Amino acid sequence: MVRVKLIVAYDGTNYCGWQIQDNGITIEEILNRELSNLLKEDIKVIGASRTDSGVHALGNVAVFDTETKIPPEKISFALNQRLPEDIRIQESCQVADDFHPRFCDTIKTYEYKIWNARFPNPIVRLYSKFVYYKIDMEKMQKAAEYLVGEHDFKSFCSTRTQVENTVRTVTEISFRREGDMIIMKICGTGFLYNMVRIIMGTLLKCGMGMYEPEYVKEILEACDRQKAGPKAEACGLTLVGIEYL
Amino acid sequence: MVRVKLIVAYDGTNYCGWQIQDNGITIEEILNRELSNLLKEDIKVIGASRTDSGVHALGNVAVFDTETKIPPEKISFALNQRLPEDIRIQESCQVADDFHPRFCDTIKTYEYKIWNARFPNPIVRLYSKFVYYKIDMEKMQKAAEYLVGEHDFKSFCSTRTQVENTVRTVTEISFRREGDMIIMKICGTGFLYNMVRIIMGTLLKCGMGMYEPEYVKEILEACDRQKAGPKAEACGLTLVGIEYL
Numbered sequence: 001m002v003r004v005k006l007i008v009a010y011d012g013t014n015y016c017g018w019q020i021q022d023n024g025i026t027i028e029e030i031l032n033r034e035l036s037n038l039l040k041e042d043i044k045v046i047g048a049s050r051t052d053s054g055v056h057a058l059g060n061v062a063v064f065d066t067e068t069k070i071p072p073e074k075i076s077f078a079l080n081q082r083l084p085e086d087i088r089i090q091e092s093c094q095v096a097d098d099f100h101p102r103f104c105d106t107i108k109t110y111e112y113k114i115w116n117a118r119f120p121n122p123i124v125r126l127y128s129k130f131v132y133y134k135i136d137m138e139k140m141q142k143a144a145e146y147l148v149g150e151h152d153f154k155s156f157c158s159t160r161t162q163v164e165n166t167v168r169t170v171t172e173i174s175f176r177r178e179g180d181m182i183i184m185k186i187c188g189t190g191f192l193y194n195m196v197r198i199i200m201g202t203l204l205k206c207g208m209g210m211y212e213p214e215y216v217k218e219i220l221e222a223c224d225r226q227k228a229g230p231k232a233e234a235c236g237l238t239l240v241g242i243e244y245l
Numbered sequence: 246m247v248r249v250k251l252i253v254a255y256d257g258t259n260y261c262g263w264q265i266q267d268n269g270i271t272i273e274e275i276l277n278r279e280l281s282n283l284l285k286e287d288i289k290v291i292g293a294s295r296t297d298s299g300v301h302a303l304g305n306v307a308v309f310d311t312e313t314k315i316p317p318e319k320i321s322f323a324l325n326q327r328l329p330e331d332i333r334i335q336e337s338c339q340v341a342d343d344f345h346p347r348f349c350d351t352i353k354t355y356e357y358k359i360w361n362a363r364f365p366n367p368i369v370r371l372y373s374k375f376v377y378y379k380i381d382m383e384k385m386q387k388a389a390e391y392l393v394g395e396h397d398f399k400s401f402c403s404t405r406t407q408v409e410n411t412v413r414t415v416t417e418i419s420f421r422r423e424g425d426m427i428i429m430k431i432c433g434t435g436f437l438y439n440m441v442r443i444i445m446g447t448l449l450k451c452g453m454g455m456y457e458p459e460y461v462k463e464i465l466e467a468c469d470r471q472k473a474g475p476k477a478e479a480c481g482l483t484l485v486g487i488e489y490l
């Protein structure tokens with residue numbers, strides 16, 4: 001038996017997220033099905049990040065055990081032949097038998113893209129959120145500073161989830177502009193349910209002048225989801241990568 | 246009667262190109278239909294560039310005449326409400342009554358994107374060509390220099406078309422890299438049928454070491470389509486803009 005780690009990229013547009021569920025097709029389901037077909041075993045992957053419906057990934061991580069004689073680093077090529085073109089394995093390799101993609105110390109990096117122009121751009125519409133209003137990147141950056149570090153992010157967590165400990169550490173939030181595209185990069189050791197999208201929705205209100213940057217401190221301290229901004233659309237979000245420490 | 250100019254952006258993935266035809270839906274057809282619905286007149290647009298099936302645009306140009314009382318610069322907003330989300334007007338304005346989008350001196354700018362990595366990237370798959378082999382950008386640039394200027398581009402023109410004069414002027418070909426994406430920018434006063442895609446297919450052969458850069462001079466002088474490289478896939482190509490001189 002070997003344990004194999006996959007780095008998985010996908011366009012989330014046509015999927016109901018990562019995790020298997022009844023009401024639609026998911027990335028996990030496709031990987032289980034095509035790995036089982038390829039390796040002639042019943043394969044069940046364990047994912048590092050259960051991304052939401054419509055969220056994209058360049059570097060999600062999945063792990064599975066197999067008896068196959070195919071060298072682990074060749075599985076990427078063989079599996080890509082079978083996968084739909086909106087899912088592509090970027091790497092496959094053997095890992096320690098006790099490696100678990102979720103119960104390890106990691107830094108996860110996400111990017112959120114905003115097309116900030118007079119009109120939507122059809123070519124980036126599936127991978128960014130369109131915002132017509134002028135956005136002040138400096139205000140967003142200033143507001144973001146209150147969120148960097150170890151905090152109770154309860155205000156930035158969807159109330160649909162029940163997690164006991166809502167303390168998380170955000171190690172970096174930075175913004176850059178590429179033409180009319182504004183890109184937020186956010187890194188941290190862990191994120192609550194919808195946390196990145198609620199942070200983006202909140203910082204965007206700062207960027208549009210609807211919240212003062214200082215108000216983000218108040219939101220954080222309130223530990224109340226009602227205080228924060230709306231959850232930004234899924235399509236703007238991409239899980240860029242997961243670094244195992 | 247006013248003549249209105251539209252700047253039109255579209256994701257070409259799901260269209261059979263610009264020009265109306267029997268075997269599939271086209272950008273021209275959608276614009277005629279939705280403009281006619283909006284303005285309650287029979288509108289027929291004239292396009293500047295009849296892009297091929299699957300080719301994208303950020304700044305194609307279309308012109309039409311109308312009796313409407315809607316101010317020309319507001320038509321963009323009203324029309325976007327009716328268009329499918331893969332077509333978006335970027336600007337509408339009045340132009341001179343004798344302005345014709347094709348019979349004017351222009352510089353057209355195209356970009357061709359190549360995802361040059363070990364594996365395809367699902368997020369850019371609809372807007373770039375995937376190339377696994379290592380590409381030498383300097384060799385492509387060197388080969389490209391032979392094409393800049395006024396030349397007979399007969400070798401770079403699809404034989405499916407009958408055009409008398411195959412002399413065109415290319416004003417710029419440059420390459421840049423953004424991560425694993427290689428982007429060719431090409432500008433010129435006019436392009437023959439499939440010319441940009443055949444140039445890209447040929448320069449790519451130089452970049453992969455299959456042609457020496459000097460061979461491009463020979464191809465050009467031969468005036469023979471058979472000599473040049475293959476036509477690169479439509480999805481990598483975007484008409485960035487048209488400058489009216």
